Amino acid sequence: MPEPIADLSYRGYSGEHLSEKRRWLVVAKMAWRNAFKKRAFWVFSVFACWYYLVMIAFFYVIEQVGIARGSDVVTQLFGSISWKDQFLTGFTYSQIVWLSLGLLVGAGSIANDNGTNALLVYLSKPVRKVDYLLGKWAGLFLPLLVGMAVPTLFFYLYGVVNFREYGFVSQDSYLLVKVLAMILGAACFQASLILGVSSLFNQGRMAGAAYAACFFLLTFFSNLMWIAFLVAEGGRRGHRNGPLSEIASRLYYLSIDGLQIGWAKVVLGTDGSPPFGMPSRTPQIPAPPLLLALIPILLVSAGGMFLAWRRVRAVEVVK
Amino acid sequence: MGTVASIQNLTVQYGNFVALRDFSVEIPEGCVGLLGPNGAGKTTLIKTLLGFVDPAAGGGTVLGREIGKHDLQIRQNVGYLPEQDCHIPGLSAVEYVAYAGELGGLPTNQALRRAHEVLEHCGLGEARYRPVETYSTGMKQRIKLAQALVHGPQLLLLDEPTNGLDPLGREEMIKLVRSISHDKGVNVLVSSHLLPDIERTCDQVIVLFNGELRAQGLIEDLKRVDGHPMVVELREPNSEFARSAAQVGLNLIGPHGTGFLFEGLDRPEETATALFKAARLSGAQIRRLDLAERSLEDAFLEAVHA
Structure with a gap:
């Protein structure tokens, strides 16, 4: 006769308990599980590879054409490519995907808990506010990091295998470290900011809408600054307006994606270059000084976490 | 405890x-x-x-x-x-x-x-x-x-x-x-x-x-009500019962549901003994005998309005 799967009567529990120091991990594990089981998460992560895939296809065609014609154009082109700039461009062009990933896994992380009074469940258990926030932060940080790492590491591995002879590794021995630092910093920043925004709302979709609105408004401002910079630089004619160019190039970074791009430029040590290493006279906005990139990122991240800290309380939402 | x-x-x-x-x-x-x-x-x-x-x-x-x-x-x-x-x-x-x-x-x-x-x-x-x-x-x-x-x-x-x-x-x-x-x-x-x-x-x-x-x-x-009043319910109506109760020294407070509410003596046991004596005298059969108590609502209201 088969045994029942469980004793049906309630009994007290006198078994072992996990350490209180690991409660944040319980919260984080649940967030990871929820994020990674979303099909859209993996779709976005793969979609974030689009720039690298286009670049690989482009290089393949160039290589094949070069080989067919027997010219050394391929060697000249590939030899002149700055590989770290390709990572910067890939990272920049995928900002919209990072935004989507952030909204997908993070917008509701605290907002939905606010809306369903779940904070009462968390905080009535032996879980401190710091455990809850750390768990939620880690639960957002890791999926964002994975989402960013999938395309970046994919191209890095592809480059190591296929473009080694064109200086992919020798150009910058610390390229992998720099690329990892770039995505680590960006994931930290986004996780903190999204958590802060999420804590302000009682519905994930409202938090997501607010975050997306901020993102697009600030990106619009950044694009205006980019145009101002191009105008100040005199376009291709070279009539340069120094002060305006300086101001525009600094203000360009005052947006959610701008701060991350600034951080990426500082970490990679480049101002960037046109896509696919194509020759162009279009000026690039220079990388900000290290402190100017780091301080706003740290301030905004700390601000997000401070908001979340203030908002997370064991109070009931009466519907 | x-x-x-x-x-x-x-x-x-x-x-x-x-x-x-x-x-x-x-x-x-x-x-x-x-x-x-x-x-x-x-x-x-x-x-x-x-x-x-x-x-x-x-x-x-x-x-x-x-x-x-x-x-x-x-x-x-x-x-x-x-x-x-x-x-x-x-x-x-x-x-x-x-x-x-x-x-x-x-x-x-x-x-x-x-x-x-x-x-x-x-x-x-x-x-x-x-x-x-x-x-x-x-x-x-x-x-x-x-x-x-x-x-x-x-x-x-x-x-x-x-x-x-x-x-x-x-x-x-x-x-x-x-x-x-x-x-x-x-x-x-x-x-x-x-x-x-x-x-x-x-x-x-x-x-x-x-x-x-x-x-x-x-x-x-x-x-519980002060003074141990008791509630008595009889099997059948008996007009003599109240009079007999008075004879044995019990004060009728008034009707209580289908029975009577009597003021208590010094101890509940004394009240009960007197009530059984009254029943014997009047030939009544007691169906229920209980200490009178108020509802929790009354107790709550008294506590709240104290």
Whole structure:
């Protein structure tokens, strides 16, 4: 006769308990599980590879054409490519995907808990506010990091295998470290900011809408600054307006994606270059000084976490 | 009987509003009702016990641990059923309760095992794989109880557990709470303004009003009327009975339901003996003889308006 799967009567529990120091991990594990089981998460992560895939296809065609014609154009082109700039461009062009990933896994992380009074469940258990926030932060940080790492590491591995002879590794021995630092910093920043925004709302979709609105408004401002910079630089004619160019190039970074791009430029040590290493006279906005990139990122991240800290309380939402 | 919580001179304020004023109480073991009208400070007291609010003055202990200093250890041994609807979105019932168990410190496999047990005990065995969002109000109350129980607490704090339930759901919840407290040995503090619910689940009550303690004790003690008056019901109407009672020295207070209410003598036993004597004299048959008691509602109103 088969045994029942469980004793049906309630009994007290006198078994072992996990350490209180690991409660944040319980919260984080649940967030990871929820994020990674979303099909859209993996779709976005793969979609974030689009720039690298286009670049690989482009290089393949160039290589094949070069080989067919027997010219050394391929060697000249590939030899002149700055590989770290390709990572910067890939990272920049995928900002919209990072935004989507952030909204997908993070917008509701605290907002939905606010809306369903779940904070009462968390905080009535032996879980401190710091455990809850750390768990939620880690639960957002890791999926964002994975989402960013999938395309970046994919191209890095592809480059190591296929473009080694064109200086992919020798150009910058610390390229992998720099690329990892770039995505680590960006994931930290986004996780903190999204958590802060999420804590302000009682519905994930409202938090997501607010975050997306901020993102697009600030990106619009950044694009205006980019145009101002191009105008100040005199376009291709070279009539340069120094002060305006300086101001525009600094203000360009005052947006959610701008701060991350600034951080990426500082970490990679480049101002960037046109896509696919194509020759162009279009000026690039220079990388900000290290402190100017780091301080706003740290301030905004700390601000997000401070908001979340203030908002997370064991109070009931009466519907 | 020991105490599960002890509060001394507790004052809790929300801005200028004083929710609990110089409040002291010893909460005994067993099933205790926390009675009071809306705004009396019941929920504030529960939140103070859980360490959710910082007292302006005073303090206390829960299960021997000091509030404010050992909140994590307190919450390790306490389960809480909030008044409002609450759940963790996106999870099925068994995932939710197992997660609550893990948050309570259980290893993953133990949390899952106990989630199944507790859901079965709370009558949600059949619906355990359904998302909690699809549950009815009654089921949501039950799952709140399940998540409060899963980590095996010694003390359960139930804030309006029958809130929003239909009569059948209310009946089932009362039975469940009573079974947990009386059969499973879990101490329970039930906050409610519904007196019949408290009367049916609890043995003792604490009455709060305007943030102050107004009464505390066994329900039967609170319902007892001074002077031991007794209620007598006869098998058949007998006009001689009242006269015979007067002959043996008993004062008739008046009719009481289908019987009579007599003023008590010095001791209840003397009153009973006199009543049997009156029955013998008048040839009446006593069907029921009981100490008169007031309703819990009367006791509550007296405590509140004192």
